[in-house]
Amino acid sequence: MKAEDIQAVVDRNIWKIEGWLRPEEAAMLARYAQGQRVIEVGAYHGRSTVAMAPFAKHIIVIDHFHPKCMGGGYDPDSEGVRAIFEKNTRRWAGKITVYEMFSEDAAKQEWSELGLLFIDGSHEYEVVRSDISLGKWVKKGGHVALHDCDWEQVKRAIDECLRASPNWKFVERTQDIVVFQRQ
Numbered sequence: 001m002k003a004e005d006i007q008a009v010v011d012r013n014i015w016k017i018e019g020w021l022r023p024e025e026a027a028m029l030a031r032y033a034q035g036q037r038v039i040e041v042g043a044y045h046g047r048s049t050v051a052m053a054p055f056a057k058h059i060i061v062i063d064h065f066h067p068k069c070m071g072g073g074y075d076p077d078s079e080g081v082r083a084i085f086e087k088n089t090r091r092w093a094g095k096i097t098v099y100e101m102f103s104e105d106a107a108k109q110e111w112s113e114l115g116l117l118f119i120d121g122s123h124e125y126e127v128v129r130s131d132i133s134l135g136k137w138v139k140k141g142g143h144v145a146l147h148d149c150d151w152e153q154v155k156r157a158i159d160e161c162l163r164a165s166p167n168w169k170f171v172e173r174t175q176d177i178v179v180f181q182r183q
Contacts, residue, residue: 001055006030010051017088019047021120021147025177026051029118032143032179033059036115041103041131044081046088048118048147053092056116061085061098062106063121104130111137120147128157135161135168138182143171149178 001009007027014026021029026048033052043049043063052059065082082100089096099106103121107130117138119131128146135144144162148154158178162168168180 001034003027003031006055009054013050013054014047017047017050018045018084020176021047021051022175025147025174028172028174028177028179029116029145030055032116032145033118036142037112038116038118039106039111039114039134039137041106041117041119041134042121042147043085043098044120046085048120049085049089049096050092052116052118053089053095056095059092059096060111061096062101062103063098064102065100103127103134107131107133113137113139113142115139115142117142117144118147119144123148123151123154125153125157128154129161132157132161135182140182142182143179144168144182145177145179147177149173149176 010027010030011023029048030051033056035057038052038056038059040049040059041062043061049061114137117134121131138144149158162180167183169183171179171181
């Protein structure tokens with residue numbers, strides 16, 4: 001599918017969903033998700049999940065859905081983060097498996113081979129390092145993408161775990177997302 005067609009589908013699907021992911025970043029994720037098994041760490045209300053779902057083979061979402069852990073002290077409405085996520089993603093429910101857990105626990109699990117790992121969970125250094133360790137399940141030629149890549153602790157983990165590794169090659173960057181490919 002052409003980039004402009006992907007952007008149109010993404011724009012149509014995500015515009016009402018609250019989140020910090022920009023439309024052009026959502027379309028970029030959709031391109032990398034095409035035909036792939038994806039693990040998404042940190043989904044919030046599902047904006048990025050919905051961007052990837054029409055294109056991905058399957059998405060595994062790992063999120064604890066605890067409102068007090070959301071960025072900037074934001075307090076979601078009383079409906080609850082998980083309920084809002086479920087409502088926003090119900091159209092693609094057959095392609096999405098949700099594991100309500102902390103990403104550090106997910107890093108201890110075994111997963112099937114992935115084409116894309118998208119990380120947008122905690123921005124704490126040790127947690128981001130743990131999230132990046134899920135990259136061992138990304139197949140050769142597959143990708144890992146991280147949102148908020150300029151946050152100090154996120155950037156440090158990226159530099160130490162991906163940029164410094166011969167197993168990962170920088171591919172591209174938007175304002176807030178960086179992508180690496182498994183070598």
